[in-house]
Amino acid sequence: MSKQFLLPISVATTVALSAVFSISTISSLARAEEGIDEIESMLSKEESKATPSEEAPQPTKQTGELRDVSDLAQLSPMSDIAVIQKRFLPKTGRFEAFGALSSVLNDAFFMNFGANLRMAYYFQERYGIELVGMILTTAERQVTSDLHDKRGVVTTSLVTPKSYYGADFKWTPVYGKMAWRNKTITPFDLYFSLGGGITNTNQSSSEPTLHVGTGQTFALSKSTAFRWDFTWNAYQSKSSAGGSAGSSVYNNLFITLGMSYFFPEATYR
Amino acid sequence: MAKVVHFRVALLKIICLLAVINGAVAWSLRARAEVIQFPQEELASESVLPVFDQPEAVKNRSVRTKNRIELGLSGGYSLTEAFSNPLSLGLNGTYHFTEEHGLNLYYDYFFGGQSDYSRQLNPIPNTSPAINANLQYAPSPRFLALANYQFTGYYGKFSLSKETVMNLGLYGLGGLGMIQIGDATKPVASFGLGQKFYFDSHFALRFDLRFLAYRGPDPLSRPLDKKVSEQSASYFDEKTVFESLLTFGAVYLFPSF
Numbered sequence: 001m002s003k004q005f006l007l008p009i010s011v012a013t014t015v016a017l018s019a020v021f022s023i024s025t026i027s028s029l030a031r032a033e034e035g036i037d038e039i040e041s042m043l044s045k046e047e048s049k050a051t052p053s054e055e056a057p058q059p060t061k062q063t064g065e066l067r068d069v070s071d072l073a074q075l076s077p078m079s080d081i082a083v084i085q086k087r088f089l090p091k092t093g094r095f096e097a098f099g100a101l102s103s104v105l106n107d108a109f110f111m112n113f114g115a116n117l118r119m120a121y122y123f124q125e126r127y128g129i130e131l132v133g134m135i136l137t138t139a140e141r142q143v144t145s146d147l148h149d150k151r152g153v154v155t156t157s158l159v160t161p162k163s164y165y166g167a168d169f170k171w172t173p174v175y176g177k178m179a180w181r182n183k184t185i186t187p188f189d190l191y192f193s194l195g196g197g198i199t200n201t202n203q204s205s206s207e208p209t210l211h212v213g214t215g216q217t218f219a220l221s222k223s224t225a226f227r228w229d230f231t232w233n234a235y236q237s238k239s240s241a242g243g244s245a246g247s248s249v250y251n252n253l254f255i256t257l258g259m260s261y262f263f264p265e266a267t268y269r
Numbered sequence: 270m271a272k273v274v275h276f277r278v279a280l281l282k283i284i285c286l287l288a289v290i291n292g293a294v295a296w297s298l299r300a301r302a303e304v305i306q307f308p309q310e311e312l313a314s315e316s317v318l319p320v321f322d323q324p325e326a327v328k329n330r331s332v333r334t335k336n337r338i339e340l341g342l343s344g345g346y347s348l349t350e351a352f353s354n355p356l357s358l359g360l361n362g363t364y365h366f367t368e369e370h371g372l373n374l375y376y377d378y379f380f381g382g383q384s385d386y387s388r389q390l391n392p393i394p395n396t397s398p399a400i401n402a403n404l405q406y407a408p409s410p411r412f413l414a415l416a417n418y419q420f421t422g423y424y425g426k427f428s429l430s431k432e433t434v435m436n437l438g439l440y441g442l443g444g445l446g447m448i449q450i451g452d453a454t455k456p457v458a459s460f461g462l463g464q465k466f467y468f469d470s471h472f473a474l475r476f477d478l479r480f481l482a483y484r485g486p487d488p489l490s491r492p493l494d495k496k497v498s499e500q501s502a503s504y505f506d507e508k509t510v511f512e513s514l515l516t517f518g519a520v521y522l523f524p525s526f
Binding site: 105106107108109141142143146147150151152153154157173174175176177178179180181182183184185186188190253 | 325326327348349350351368369384386390393394395396402422423424425426427428429437439487489490508513515
């Protein structure tokens, strides 16, 4: 009777031990095979990366009909290749609302700070138009008050801008990407703008103004971007600083920093 | 009963045989798996370093600056200079310790002379009898020498109308130096930012915007209408001057050594 019980127990033990041993062995084998597959896939990737550069054929002009795979080497190079293919922040058919702070960089007698609002529409990735509105606050520099207090110069006749309204044509020929400390990539556009408008000065005059600018737009997402803008405004205005009350050409260099919002949502591939 | 025992013995034999075969096969496969070993140098680095823990955005830089010297020539414009000629000529040299960190030395020579504003004050408008401000006799900047730490945080590339690709770097500058104004030399603090556009791995255009702060002579603190020659800086009171300097030039990046 005891043999009758011992036999099934021993059989069951053998089977169980065998199963456990097999499972552990197979699982470790599977892990090992996974590792091997992973390593082999990496090595094959490395080989596939290395092969084209090592054996890259120099393309020549297409001479005839292709009959074999080796004839692919005779293909002529493509004439239109996008150097950087994927646009992270497409602009075609979209509006850009831009809000920023501006300052005049080159006014020796006044400090000018203000708000800058712009609205652009892009017909194509490279071309667009933009409406510009800028309001500035003005404060005298120390040199200006010294001229008045110590030398008796009438500084109220010095011309400085109070606001500007105009429209630009925008050309964006440059598209690129930058890496911050080699960790994160930020796509950007570099644009140029040309336009005109009206500058309202502290002399209560409104002067026609030539507007030339450049700047960069750094994409933070597919709808928002950080943007800086460097603008030169040139206009003619009357000034009595020289005592002649004649007209002079004034040049204002503006630096503008702000955020852009693009809408509507773009359609992506 | 004998048949049952016989059947169980046969069943036991089959199970034992299967277990032995199974174990032998598993053992042989396990042994085979352990035999395969790759030399460490042949293993891809990604197999030991998690990809997303140490991302590398730029795998192969077209323009490497580490251990390279860069020399350049530039023109400068003092954006908020009231009475002196704002134009200058600059020399700059940079040694790049790494791709990000470098030491920039900058020397700027000011052409001197009066600004348009200063000329308009000879004579001062609406004075009778006419009085000349004579600000040309106030000390004006002669040269500026700066040693800056240069941190190139951004490196990238861009497409110019899909035809060519160029590289660029965006960096910040901060440092100290000396500025000579008339016959006085004053310490100056500087910070700024700039951008380089590389035509290839050697030539680049360089734009810098630097902000300067120093204690210098105040040309309006003393009357100059009776003077006939440039006055010493010590003749004037001192004031804190904030100036911004825009420079534009070309640089050549020498090979590393």
